[in-house]
Amino acid sequence: MLSLESFAAERLAGLEARGQRRGLEATHRADGVWVERGGERLLSFSCNDYLGLSHHPRVKAAAMAAVETYGAGSGASRLVTGDTPLMGQLEARLAAWKGTEDACVFGSGYLANAGIIPTLVGPGDLIVIDELAHACLWAGSKLSGAETTRLRHNDVEHLDDILTERRGSVRRVLVATDGVFSMDGDLAPLDRLAEICAAHDAWLLSDDAHGLGVLAEGHGSAALFPGAAIPLQMGTLSKAVGGYGGYLCASRAVIGLMRSRARTFVYSTGLPPASAAAAIAALDIIAEDPSLCARPLARARQFTAALGLPQAQSPIVPVIIGDSHAALAASRRLREQGLLVVAIRPPTVAEGTARLRIAFSALHSEAEVARLAEAVRPLLAA
Ligand SMILES: *Cc1c(COP(=O)(O)O)cnc(C)c1O
Numbered sequence: 001m002l003s004l005e006s007f008a009a010e011r012l013a014g015l016e017a018r019g020q021r022r023g024l025e026a027t028h029r030a031d032g033v034w035v036e037r038g039g040e041r042l043l044s045f046s047c048n049d050y051l052g053l054s055h056h057p058r059v060k061a062a063a064m065a066a067v068e069t070y071g072a073g074s075g076a077s078r079l080v081t082g083d084t085p086l087m088g089q090l091e092a093r094l095a096a097w098k099g100t101e102d103a104c105v106f107g108s109g110y111l112a113n114a115g116i117i118p119t120l121v122g123p124g125d126l127i128v129i130d131e132l133a134h135a136c137l138w139a140g141s142k143l144s145g146a147e148t149t150r151l152r153h154n155d156v157e158h159l160d161d162i163l164t165e166r167r168g169s170v171r172r173v174l175v176a177t178d179g180v181f182s183m184d185g186d187l188a189p190l191d192r193l194a195e196i197c198a199a200h201d202a203w204l205l206s207d208d209a210h211g212l213g214v215l216a217e218g219h220g221s222a223a224l225f226p227g228a229a230i231p232l233q234m235g236t237l238s239k240a241v242g243g244y245g246g247y248l249c250a251s252r253a254v255i256g257l258m259r260s261r262a263r264t265f266v267y268s269t270g271l272p273p274a275s276a277a278a279a280i281a282a283l284d285i286i287a288e289d290p291s292l293c294a295r296p297l298a299r300a301r302q303f304t305a306a307l308g309l310p311q312a313q314s315p316i317v318p319v320i321i322g323d324s325h326a327a328l329a330a331s332r333r334l335r336e337q338g339l340l341v342v343a344i345r346p347p348t349v350a351e352g353t354a355r356l357r358i359a360f361s362a363l364h365s366e367a368e369v370a371r372l373a374e375a376v377r378p379l380l381a382a
Pocket of ligand 1: 108109110111134136178182207209210236237238245246
């Protein structure tokens with residue numbers, strides 16, 4: 001197996017030279033925002049747990065009670081014996097919260113997109129996908145075997161041009177985008193995209209991984225555009241909801257089709273009961289407390305105002321550094337000041353756009369955000 005060993009070693013050395021080698025660091029997340037790494041206590045601006053619900057007493061209690069009642073795992077695919085009664089309750093809650101007829105829970109957001117897209121389109125069909133959309137939308141597109149075309153970021157006229165030119169020669173068309181872009185924090189113009197899709201009989205899939213719980217009083221990015229017809233709304237339970245799992249909210253027929261045909265649903269074990277229970281408890285808190293949901297964006301806007309950056313549209317604010325080594329150095333400088341802001345490098349973002357990706361939480365105080373802004377200021381000038 002010498003060829004395998006030399007292949008892996010050479011690839012790793014190449015990544016190292018480009019500042020793109022990645023490694024794990026054991027991290028004890030002591031609560032929503034304080035973490036312990038390598039004996040240090042750091043204030044994290046790199047978690048997607050925007051509301052701190054992963055550590056909320058009610059969410060933890062619900063998860064623990066579900067373990068006691070239903071066990072640690074679900075035992076099989078949901079279609080066999082893995083459909084704990086909590087799952088139906090969770091799906092009803094998600095559908096009601098998003099205003100769709102039905103919902104379907106998957107093992108994760110990544111698994112959701114890897115299952116949804118190939119269930120709807122295949123060879124002979126066209127997928128148009130925003131160039132900055134999340135990796136799992138691209139993965140689902142690849143798995144589908146449909147022709148995939150890159151949409152210039154948030155460019156609605158480009159979408160209209162593509163559909164005008166291509167719609168007549170393909171069977172079905174799916175248009176996929178993040179609602180909130182995960183590495184840039186900007187929003188997709190879902191209203192305009194929905195209009196153009198409707199005019200060309202194309203199906204719009206929006207990924208609300210970073211919207212649920214933090215935009216439009218917690219309803220998510222689509223709710224910022226009331227009236228926009230978005231027939232396929234997916235997202236994750238692992239960010240603001242604080243646990244784990246993915247979902248699709250859609251019509252009864254579409255969800256029925258997913259339950260019969262989405263391969264990552266049919267052939268993968270159901271979500272652990274504790275994750276379903278935690279998500280239900282977290283959705284209760286989100287529905288009860290709009291002021292909690294509003295806080296991450298307010299903190300992000302405090303930060304962008306302090307530094308004269310464009311106003312934040314979501315709790316995610318990128319500080320573009322450019323070079324991967326420089327982004328790592330910037331992250332190290334913040335860490336020396338007790339602040340954890342992870343550098344995001346290619347291929348997660350485009351070559352030459354390595355960055356600090358700052359994620360604000362409802363648990364950050366205004367004083368802590370001000371402290372971060374002062375620590376980041378010299379990095380902007382550099
Ligand atoms: C994190 C993320 C996902 C994947 O969700 P997981 O539940 O973590 O697998 C999907 N889409 C976007 C935009 C994301 O940021």
